[in-house]
Amino acid sequence: MGRWLFDDWGLRKGYLRVSEDGLEEICEGAPPSDSLKALVIPGFINAHTHIGDAFAYPAPRGRVEEIVAPPDGYKHRVLRSAPPERKLAAMREAATYMANTGTSGFIDFREEGVKGLKEFAESLSGLPVRSVVLGRPSGFGDPRGEASSVLDACDGFGLSAARDFEVGLLREMASLTRASGKAFALHASECVREDIDAILDLKPAFLVHMTAAEDADYARCAEAGVPVVVCPRSNEFFGFRPRISELKRSGVTVALGTDNGMISVPDMIEEMKAAFRLGRLSGALSPTDVVELATSGGRKVLNATGKILTNSAPDSDLVVIRVSGDDPMLELVTEARSERIHAVVRGGKVWRAETCRR
Ligand SMILES: [Zn+2]
Structure with a gap:
């Protein structure tokens, strides 16, 4: 899932390889053609x-x-x-x-x-x-x-x-x-x-x-x-x-x-x-x-505050947000809604939106 990754290193092409059990790999570069059109950002x-x-x-x-x-x-x-x-x-x-x-x-x-x-x-x-x-x-x-x-x-x-x-x-x-x-x-x-x-x-x-x-x-x-x-x-x-x-x-x-x-x-x-x-x-x-x-x-x-709650790297706490156009960052801050969240990755485990309905 995903077409773009965004974190402290900026926006780039990338996607997540996921299985039934969770997050397998975070990949940089062009995604496979069947990868969900989505932006992946830190939680x-x-x-x-x-x-x-x-x-x-x-x-x-x-x-x-x-x-x-x-x-x-x-x-x-x-x-x-x-x-x-x-x-x-x-x-x-x-x-x-x-x-x-x-x-x-x-x-x-x-x-x-x-x-x-x-x-x-x-x-x-x-x-x-x-x-x-x-x-x-x-x-x-x-x-x-x-x-x-x-x-x-x-x-x-x-x-x-x-x-x-x-x-x-x-x-x-x-x-x-x-x-x-x-x-x-x-x-x-x-x-x-x-x-x-x-x-x-x-x-x-x-x-x-x-x-x-x-x-x-x-x-x-x-x-x-x-x-x-x-x-x-x-x-x-x-x-x-x-x-x-x-x-x-x-x-x-x-x-x-x-x-x-x-x-x-x-x-x-x-x-x-x-x-x-x-x-x-x-x-x-x-x-x-x-x-x-x-x-x-x-x-x-x-x-x-001296309290590290996100001691995990950005790779384990992630949000996958569906995108329709070609400017995912602008779309996220103008027209996205939380209903567009496709999955939440927490500690490497993937919670798909359909199983964590709001
Ligand atoms: Zn207040």
Whole structure:
């Protein structure tokens, strides 16, 4: 299957030789004439999700403060009132959707303290998609005591925004994380520009959004080697626009995420299409740039967190996407749909679309 291969070495002719048992060989060069007309790319890394609120899809319209801000934005009210089994079922459905549509790994920000992390782990049990989960204190009880038990239960902290926390507590959480060798990450400058130096002082593994940031802030992230995860559909929902080509031009590592499950289905093809659509406004984002955000960008973020989930070479986690024309990269970021995914290769095993129906 396949006519083209795309990975860190670029686009070239190539195909996969597969048998009943799985992937036999990745071949470069012209494929046999009966090979399926398809593009083969590395599995997606969804670098920012909140699958915990997927049960509340679709979210009502509103400003960031009304919909997602703690402690009483819409998301937090519904998270408190929804029955756990409803949340668990929707988290499992979101992760299954990711597995079936070619996502090999995702980085989730989970709300609701230790309880939320337990629900997350339970909902994912047995699913073939890898995850890094970053928790946060629930806001009930003593935040300092809670912070260390949250950290023990996950891969690090994934916080709403620096301004939602008292500065002393924020610094303590950051140093606690460093001492444990885990990741500290947060949303930054989503709807208002925040002080980038104060944020970078916390030594984050990566930042999410930076839609209200300015070029000087991007330059500071590039100097500090801190990647930025952009979420174009979530930004569109709130009326913002990620400046992806400007971020890249500043030398920042950029990755792609689908953000809240109550806002967007965790579909990386749809996210790439939104990134391309919005990137076109500033004129400098190519189809290749966009596919890299969804594949190698996320892998770079994971290395920065010190957690390698994609320790496999691109040859074992792959997505095979059917193509109709002769420009597979442009087609992927403009008209492809996840229904065009023909197969997902995971650890050398081939999951054909007909057996992993979404
Ligand atoms: Zn988010």
